[in-house]
Amino acid sequence: MQALSVIKIVGSTLSSSRNVTLRFATFSRCLSPVLVNKNNNIDKQLIHTTAVVPVALNSFANSDSYVNRTRDFFKYHLFQKYKLRAKGFYLYRFIVDTIDHVGFIQDYRMADTFFSWFLITELHVWMMMVRLQDAGREGPDLIKNLVAAMWQDAHIRKKQLGKVKESTVREHMQEIGFQFNAAIIGYDEGIMTNDKVLAGALWRRLFQSECNNPEHLEQLVIYVHKTMKMLDDLPHETLFRASQIAWIDHKKCSPSIK
Numbered sequence: 001m002q003a004l005s006v007i008k009i010v011g012s013t014l015s016s017s018r019n020v021t022l023r024f025a026t027f028s029r030c031l032s033p034v035l036v037n038k039n040n041n042i043d044k045q046l047i048h049t050t051a052v053v054p055v056a057l058n059s060f061a062n063s064d065s066y067v068n069r070t071r072d073f074f075k076y077h078l079f080q081k082y083k084l085r086a087k088g089f090y091l092y093r094f095i096v097d098t099i100d101h102v103g104f105i106q107d108y109r110m111a112d113t114f115f116s117w118f119l120i121t122e123l124h125v126w127m128m129m130v131r132l133q134d135a136g137r138e139g140p141d142l143i144k145n146l147v148a149a150m151w152q153d154a155h156i157r158k159k160q161l162g163k164v165k166e167s168t169v170r171e172h173m174q175e176i177g178f179q180f181n182a183a184i185i186g187y188d189e190g191i192m193t194n195d196k197v198l199a200g201a202l203w204r205r206l207f208q209s210e211c212n213n214p215e216h217l218e219q220l221v222i223y224v225h226k227t228m229k230m231l232d233d234l235p236h237e238t239l240f241r242a243s244q245i246a247w248i249d250h251k252k253c254s255p256s257i258k
Helices: 002-027 049-061 063-098 101-107 114-132 136-159 166-192 195-205 214-233 236-240
Strands: none
Touching: 063 114, 063 136, 101 114, 114 136, 114 166, 114 195, 114 214, 136 166, 166 195, 195 214
């Protein structure tokens, strides 16, 4: 009886430590949510002496992994998080400062408006987002910060257009946000299928279904392909060196130019 009581105490202690470990692991996105219910507790089916004690002993034997996980958690939130934020904002600043917005508007006969500026920027942000998908573990955070920088800049530019009510600006930006999500889906579908689908996405979004010149549309499809190839060929480290990156000239993407 005394030995059985000791086993129960050890089992309950290890299971409680496992509970803490599982909760921390879930918070740091290092554990599948299947093991934790909606109340952030361990599934009751896992709490019994025959199953919990061997797993807990195994976890206890590998306790150094928890130390490394804790170290990585604090390293990310104290250093890496802000480093990736700076990189994402730097990439956006490079995009918006080096795109020939005026050339796009004039050559493709777009309206000289804030919305046209946003559509051109949106297209290049999407191409950079596709490239960052191959950036390893940093990719998702870089994409998130890149998009956050775009919205922050767009909101500031929108407010500088004149005396507009804040509620009106917020409502308009929300509507553009919905359109942005749909545009990303359309562009992704186009780049993963064929040029016809990509041309349709560009015609509906960038040209707002008002382009009657098929050469402009074909030129833009070629531009997207060449630009994405250029970004794919760049090493990951080079993405953060603006002096070594040059956008493809859209004027040189004519079908007659090889």
